[in-house]
Amino acid sequence: MGNGTWRISRSRGGAHLPLVIVAALAVALILIGKAQSSLFDRARAGIVDWMRPALVATRTPMEALNRWVGSVGEIFVVYQENLRLKEENARLRQWHNTALVLQDRIKRYQLLLHAVPDPSISSSVARVIGRASHPFLQTMILDAGTADGIKPGQAVVDQRGMIGRVFLTGQRTSWVILLTDLNSRIPVSIEPNTDQAIMAGDNSPMPVIETLARGVQLHEGDQVVTSGDGDILPAGIPIGVIVADGPRYRVNLFADQTTAQDVQILDFKQPPEHPPAVSPGELPVTAAGLPPAVAQTNQGLPPPQLQPVAPKPVYKPPSVAPPVQPAPGTADDNSDSVPDNGDR
């Protein structure tokens, strides 16, 4: 098979680069790439922009093929799956009503406390037109780019939770580094104690929890959300739940990045934080009954224009539909009560 019957050619011609020189070029390229990692970024973005119509055109048949291949095995378990989904649907209706009641209660508390409302975060919806899977790289390509207001660093979520971050944008396309990718590092907060940690991808389906404070004990089922540290991502985006893996902890992701078709790109821009404005009456010198040293402090410079501190934006899931009436016999009559944790 293959090459067993060929006459082996010995000639390579005289114009070819020797192997040693090519090897040296390859090593030089790696070193240059290490020094300047964005070496190929413009070329990549340009090529994918150029390929966009082809990717969009091939998306539908390829997704249909993937669905067909995936559905072959499901035919045999469709009955059990249907029963399981009905049961899950009933549980979710209970949770839905509970969530609405709690949302109203939070609004009331915010009014009572005069709390600053969370600023809304705008978002764009994009279609997934490609997924790349290599041993050390897991990325996704979306059909929205700088022309649609997409910028590197923005969070990509689906209706269940976070999928990844935009790391490269072209005119009409953008690349997303998935949470499971080896190079992904996300600051997270683990409920209910808001333990801070870093979630790192390792190319396995479940990213690992790193840099956890000493002595912190996590429990299976604890919810993981973005912490918002570093002002890169909005706080509170749901990511997954904690799963123990020997001495380490992993995160079972809510979002299924292998099946996500339409995703939301959150336009998060943390405004620069300024110290609060100070009135002359609040100065310690003035408070002590002394006149302010105007001549010494001004020195011809205009007084600084200070802005109040803006609250940190928190991700809010899409607006919910009106309450769903629980099915008779399945929903709890006391909708204020929260189902136990075993239902998560």
Added chain:
Amino acid sequence: MERLGGVMGGKFLTNTIPVLLGLLGVAITNLPFSIFGSWIPSPMYALMPIYFWCLVRPDLMSPGWAFAIGVIHDVLSGGPPGIWAASFVATYAVIDRQRDAFAGLSGWGAILGFATAALAACTAQYLIYCIYMWRLMPVSGSIKEFAVTSVLYIPVAFLLAWIHHRFVGPLRSEI
């Protein structure tokens, strides 16, 4: 039927077939859809023409071409620059040093020969990544990539052999 290579003007085209197939392999590998699912890496299709014509027509698949195919692979894959280029050049060096042994293989032996080359490519890629990232990387992805590439070479080898017989052919001086 006369080969295209025997026709004046078609020689240039036939001489570029190995490189064009290598580039096609790069495109297919980086096609952002995978019928194997996201948890099995895309096969190294580009390595197949490199291996095949490095053995039978190294004048058409030189180290420079292997390097160029690797660079384009780097551009399209989204990974750090130079990794694929260095992996392909390293694999080319392995094949080049063992050409007599590889070219003498037939049947399943030829598949094992390619599997050796694929192992060299995956190992080179793994080691370069470990040095690049300066930490020990998980090896499971490379093993899957090696396995799926080796298995897929079986049908692709027939296609490459047909293309070689039909269009490329041996070096004229050796006929």
